[in-house]
Amino acid sequence: MSTTTAPAVPTATDVRAAAERIAPYVRRTPVMRAEIDGRPLTLKLEHLQRTGAFKLRGALNALLGGEPTDRVITASGGNHGLGVATAASMLGVHATVYVPETVPEAKAEPLAATGAEIVRVGEQFAVAAEAAVARAESEGVRYLHAYDDALVVAGQGTVGLEITADAPECDSIVVAVGGGGLVAGVRLGAGGRRVVGVEPEGCQSLGAALAAGQPVRTPVDSVASSALGAAVLGRVPFEVLRQRPVTPVLVSDAEIISAQTRLWQEFRIAAEPAAAVPFAAWLAGRVPGDNPCLVVCGANADWRLHG
Secondary structure, eight states, X not given: OOTTSOOOOOOHHHHHHHHHHHTXXXXXXXXXXXXXXXXXXXXXXXXXXXXXXXXXXXXXXXXXXXXXXXXXXXXXXXXXXXXXXXXXXXXXXXXXXXXXXXXXXXXXXXXHHTTOEEEEOSSSXXXXXXXXXXXXXXXXXEXXXXXXXXXXXXXXXXXXXXXXXXXXXXXXXXXXXXXXXXXXXXXXXXXXXXXXXXXXXXXXXXXXXXXXXXXXXXXXXXXXXHHHOOSSOOHHHHHHHHHSOOEEEEEOHHHHHHHHHHHHHHHOOOOOHHHHHHHHXXXXXXXXXXXXXXXXXXXXXOOOOOO
């Protein structure tokens, strides 16, 4: 994508259209109301989505809402690739997914089971993405970005739309941030509610972009980096968030691991580290609002209880 061309920016109307488009294929994941340490909270159990993560929503919306195609190429740290491969399988499209050589087996195995072509390249997402884009361009095949795509962002926004309908009493929605697709989409789908974007201290693509006034490359070093390891915030998400700001929050790796353990102890939710990030912020008292909804965004990890 040219750095001089303004990206297409999705709207709340696009999120509503996405909800109708993908409804036959996705699960409307439940919300669960609870009280922890004397404080109320609501969990959006998106880890119960088909494929174990929210990424299926954006992948389906992109394939259903874009130009018809029989092939698609993408790159992913795991969950997006699984979403694209699964969506492609549902729709009769051949998918090729580039992943880092370091992709967790908990994500690689179900990815291979979809029948997609899997190509392992490099140790980080950026290397796999570069190889995937090069192949897509050389073969004239559509490349589907994990988060820097208006249709993908709109699809992820259906998570926020469901929360507003199913948990209208919640005054804020809390999501983990990697490349920005989920937080931007939820911001569009959340109506007037405050949206909180939580990042690991070692993966601050949103914080760096806000500080610089544009997406900039940042270090990637966190226990949650397999899912939140985008070195640069997407331009599409940035444009959404520039117009509709969210509240940024940081958590440490120790807080993430502790929250992951607490999700298991309290709810028997075996979340991947990225999905524990919002809960980590809430436990640390960094989430504004009296009755927040925390998005448990995925459960695709070689999970074990720490300690």
